[in-house]
Amino acid sequence: MRQLRFLLQKEFKQIFRNRALLPIIFVVPVIQLLVLPLAADYAIKNISISIVDHDHSSYSQQLVSKVISSGYFQLADYGNSYDVAFRQIELDESDLILEIPADFEKGLIRENHQQLFIAVNAINGTKAGLGGAYLNRIIADFNAEIRLDWQDPQRFQEFPTIEIVSSNWFNPLLNYRFFMVPGILAVLVTMVGAYMCSLNIVKEKEVGTIEQINVTPIKKHHFILGKLIPFWMIGIFIFSVGLFLVARLVYGIIPMGSLGLLYGFLSIFLIAMLGFGLLLSTYSETQQQAMSVAFFFMMIFLLMSGLFTPIESMPHWAKIIAWCNPVTYFIEVMRMIVLKGSGFADVKMQLLKTIGFAIFFNSWAIINYSKTN
Amino acid sequence: MQEVVIKTDKLTKRFGDFIATNEITFEVYAGEIFGFLGANGAGKTTAMRMLCGLSKPSSGQATIAGYDIYKETESIKKHIGYMSQKFSLYEDLTVMENIRFFGGIYGLTNKQIKEKIKNLAEKLGLQDQMRKLVGSLPLGWKQKLAFSVAVIHEPRIVFLDEPTGGVDPVTRRQFWDLIYEAADNGITVFVTTHYMDEAEYCNRISMMVDGVIKALDTPANLKAHYGAASIDEVFFELARGAKRSAD
Structure with missing residues (x-):
């Protein structure tokens, strides 16, 4: 010892x-x-996004500001040419393109239906996947908001929707x-x-x-x-x-x-x-x-x-x-x-x-x- | 009849096909200074490592201080001191800490350690260096300190493997004074060296060539036997036939 x-x-x-x-x-x-x-940190932030807005309506403006204010995206370019935006992706200055078609607002109101186009730079798979998912989520949110604007709350809901509520155990935030x-x-x-x-x-x-x-x-x-x-x-x-x-x-x-x-x-x-x-x-x-x-x-x-x-x-x-x-x-x-x-x-x-x-x-x-x- | 402290009988060490030491048989008597000479690669260090219990012999018998080299290595270790070719004190400890550490693991009491520190400081003239890191001392002092630490527990035998390599002549002289003093105190000294003038200081010397002991006697008898004027000439005479190239 x-x-x-x-x-x-x-x-x-x-x-x-x-x-x-x-x-x-x-x-x-x-x-x-x-x-x-x-x-x-796997939460991906600062995704560069190029927005091609062919509509320039108040709805398209609302959508753009919603995307930018989410905190995940940084506006790399805002214009009305898809080619210019794609060039940005090629130069690696942008990760995502969101294309808003002409008559976005009009179609949304009249035909109750509208399409958006998202192009993703998939070289960094994680970033692309998550970026796309975030954007989808934001657009879905946006969609729900407009529905709420238009729908008469008293009226019978035509389209039943499933709302998913999750609770995060052990690490709530x-x-x-x-x-x-x-x-x-x-x-x-x-x-x-x-x-x-x-x-x-x-x-x-x-x-x-x-x-x-x-x-x-x-x-x-x-x-x-x-x-x-x-x-x-x-x-x-x-x-x-x-x-x-x-x-x-x-x-x-x-x-x-x-x-x-x-x-x-x-x-x-x-x-x-x-x-x-x-x-x-x-x-x-x-x-x-x-x-x-x-x-x-x-x-x-x-x-x-x-x-x-x-x-x-x-x-x-x-x-x-x-x-x-x-x-x-x-x-x-x-x-x-x-x-x-x-x-x-x-x-x-x-x-x-x-x-x-x-x-x-x-x-x-x-x-x-x-x-x- | 003198007391025998090291006795080997056909001690052999093989590394694969290579026989480093081949059936060496000799005796070392208590209190003598035994010089173990030979060219580089002759098998001196291997033999010494076996005697210290650092490596197991392939065959043969040996007893050190009366203890069997196979079965009683723990007892052997209590009764021997060893100073290797490589400097082996802790360079990042001070002089005092090294003495205390080695004294402690050899089972000296705190009081004994204190005395040793005081005595060594005086004997080696290291009073002002005691709190300095060993790494900062000049080589000569380091070697003298390493020797003093190797005999700190007053062992029966001390093994010195080329203790004065790279040391200046004055320090070598002082080093040999320490060896004589240890021998006077009854410690048997087993030393390898390449300096033939040092060989002359030994009571008896053995000459190893190609793993075999070629000659063993007092320096005077060896010189007479080979008709040589110095041990240097004896060494040349014997080592000339060596087949192993020096490394």
Whole structure:
């Protein structure tokens, strides 16, 4: 035990003296949490629209101002030539064309029927799809408004319409940040395990100090614990800064569920990731190697964890990778506990799997560690 | 009969087809300075790493301080010190912190550590450097410090792998004063070196060529046996036949 104390003392001194590591521990998490959720926002805004108005009536004016005032669109061009508008799309200055035919108002009043034309620049599929959908929605709204203007409320409604009312559970304002922030917090903690811990051990290999340690009577498990405990604590520290400082103060996210459950899960997840870092370090001889391999796995961890894209819409083979990814479960549980207030029973399966990962990575690492020495 | 602290019997290490050390058999007596000489690639470091418990022998027997090299590595580690070719103190810790750390993991009490720090500061003339990072010290001082740390727990044997590489002659002289002092205190010194003048300081030396010990005796006897004026000439005489190219 006394040896472990000396090891921990030494490790903390080195960490707090490392000018490259300190900013990573204290500054990077805050910046990532501040910048990423704002940038990784799926609500598409600022779609450029070109409106070709052949009618110039009061109804067409009403429609145009309704589109512009929705907040999603920016008027790139307003004119009466489709060719000019299409040229704008070709130049990538415009994403959408809304063509209002001549006699729009007249037709609407007399024939009770009118057609509009929307052309979409579909190079960016998401933007095109959502832009088109927003515009459809706005036009439908506009349509309902005119109906209301004309219809005698007393009269029997000729066309029955189905009105859809939805209520958004757990994130009523569909604030994308509520979805991203817990996920990014999970990623930050993953980085501590996969990068910092393995780099630290490989550095000792590279410099040669591990040899000196190996000729001392230090027990292997003490040495490993001496490495894991500091980074476990750093992981919990980073998580707490993110949760209490950034998520709460900046985004107003307060976990719905129990903090104890959240930290319990975090502790086990960290043990799994530190085991992964340890495993990487047993296979790497230089920090460069460890870094490259860790980077490769980080990419998979991030992209195949449901952080940005839902796992449900991945092809089957990708789903299998996602299910073998420990980060998947942590992100899932983070969102469940923080946004839904899920309890122990709800996250039991994820917890069991994470414990499995922790045992798997750590045993593999320890077996491999004793072999190489 | 002198007490034997290192005893090897046909100790061999193979890496695939390559035999790094081939059935080496020798004894080292308590309190002596044993020089372990040989060209680059002759297998010195491999042999030393086996004796320290850093690598498992392929075959053969050895006991270090009476402990078996296969079964009792943990006991061996308590009774040996080791200083590798690579400088291996923590450069981002201060002199004092390094001494405290290594003292601590060798199980010295806090009181003993305090005394060691005081004694070493005086002996090495490092009083003003104690709170400086080891990385900022000149190489000579680093090596002397590394040696002092390697014997901080007063081991039976200390293994030194080319301890004076790249060090100036004055510092080398001072370094050997430290080695003599350790030997006077009863610590057996097992040292590899490429400096033949240093070989003359040893009580006995062995010459390794191509993984085999070609000669083992006192410097004076070796010179007489080969009719050479210096150990340098003995070395050339023996190493001339080496097949392994120096790396």
